[in-house]
Amino acid sequence: MIIEQAGPIIEGLYMVGPAAMPVYLLDGEKPAVFDAGLAFLGKIYADGIRQILGHRQLHYCFLTHSHFDHCGSVAMLKKSFPALQVAASEKAKNVLARPNALALIGKLTRASEPLAKSIGVELAAFERFEPFEVDLTLKNGQCIELSRDLTVQVFETPGHTQDCLSYFIPQKKVLLCSEAAGIPDATGHIVSEALVDYDQYYASMSRLNEVAYEVLCLGHRQALTGQDANNYFQDSMRHCRDFLNLVETSLIKEGGDVSKVIARIKAIEYDPIQGPKQIEPAYLLNLEAKVKAIKKRFDNKSQNLEIAN
Numbered sequence: 001m002i003i004e005q006a007g008p009i010i011e012g013l014y015m016v017g018p019a020a021m022p023v024y025l026l027d028g029e030k031p032a033v034f035d036a037g038l039a040f041l042g043k044i045y046a047d048g049i050r051q052i053l054g055h056r057q058l059h060y061c062f063l064t065h066s067h068f069d070h071c072g073s074v075a076m077l078k079k080s081f082p083a084l085q086v087a088a089s090e091k092a093k094n095v096l097a098r099p100n101a102l103a104l105i106g107k108l109t110r111a112s113e114p115l116a117k118s119i120g121v122e123l124a125a126f127e128r129f130e131p132f133e134v135d136l137t138l139k140n141g142q143c144i145e146l147s148r149d150l151t152v153q154v155f156e157t158p159g160h161t162q163d164c165l166s167y168f169i170p171q172k173k174v175l176l177c178s179e180a181a182g183i184p185d186a187t188g189h190i191v192s193e194a195l196v197d198y199d200q201y202y203a204s205m206s207r208l209n210e211v212a213y214e215v216l217c218l219g220h221r222q223a224l225t226g227q228d229a230n231n232y233f234q235d236s237m238r239h240c241r242d243f244l245n246l247v248e249t250s251l252i253k254e255g256g257d258v259s260k261v262i263a264r265i266k267a268i269e270y271d272p273i274q275g276p277k278q279i280e281p282a283y284l285l286n287l288e289a290k291v292k293a294i295k296k297r298f299d300n301k302s303q304n305l306e307i308a309n
Contacts, residue, residue, distance in 0.1 A: 003223040006048060010215055013174060015223055016048035017041050020115075020276060021069060024176055024217050025049055026169065029147035032060035033077070034167060034176045035070045035219065039109045039129040040116050042076025049081075057081055060136075060144070062152060063088040064178035064219065065164040066095040068105040068129065069112070069282070075130035085135040087144070089156070091163035093134040105129050111281045138165060157208060159201025160193045166204075168211055178219035181205045182236040186273050190236045192243035195289040198297055202240055209233035247294040261291050 003009055004019045014025040021037040023045050031053055037045060049058055058081035063071055066088070078084050088096075095101045109129040138144075140156035153168040157180040166177040180201070182190040194201035216229040224232055246268075247261060254260040262284070270283055277283075 030059035039072035042073030046080040087136040157204035173214040175213035176217040190239040
């Protein structure tokens with residue numbers, strides 16, 4: 001099953017907020033959310049969480065990475081739930097302490113205002129991004145106990161970003177992988193999200209594919225169960241290989257000109273999409289990073305072939 005709207009996914013697990021920018025709420029003795037979406041959705045997230053928890057407190061916010069559309073409403077959630085502890089990787093904590101990173105998060109947050117309109121959020125409720133503290137740093141293999149029968153297992157899954165984490169709830173067989181395994185667009189195409197290192201990204205997907213999950217929660221648009229969840233990683237890895245081939249072929253055709261490759265790929269995978277989609281400044285920033293990561297890999301491979309010959 002493909003779930004594309006707020007509400008229960010399985011018992012005790014909920015999608016909160018618009019499916020395009022969801023947070024996932026895991027209920028239990030110490031309720032937790034995974035990611036914090038966009039700043040202007042903070043009140044919507046907080047209200048949705050309260051509808052489920054009532055007067056109970058939210059204990060944890062587990063961040064997958066430090067991008068503006070995954071940590072935007074942390075400050076709002078901390079105000080709404082005073083006991084909230086924010087957990088992230090050490091690398092994410094360091095990123096979120098850098099003035100230039102915070103400035104970029106603020107800039108992209110402001111650029112997302114048109115997206116607010118497109119998904120029906122009144123701009124009167126628009127919240128600016130506010131910096132926040134990471135309370136708990138996480139490492140690969142670490143387990144956080146939410147109750148005697150509910151734990152969160154941490155996986156380091158670099159490739160999308162260097163600070164990217166995924167989370168597994170073994171008792172419920174739930175895997176929350178954010179953008180470590182790509183995101184389906186409106187056409188069903190799974191967009192590859194290898195921003196920093198293609199081989200790391202592909203290796204992270206391969207590793208997550210070995211996890212014994214039954215429910216898969218993506219960073220945008222969808223949660224999946226049953227056969228849809230089981231098929232996802234194989235499909236995503238295939239799309240990822242196709243994207244690698246597209247970029248390498250485009251680099252050859254455009255003589256290595258990154259700007260021309262970006263324009264070529266944007267015309268194929270972004271421009272034809274009608275309706276709500278990732279804001280263009282963020283899309284172009286990510287696409288440039290993906291093309292440059294593959295170009296670096298391509299150039300290294302070519303150089304190694306020259307040396308071998």
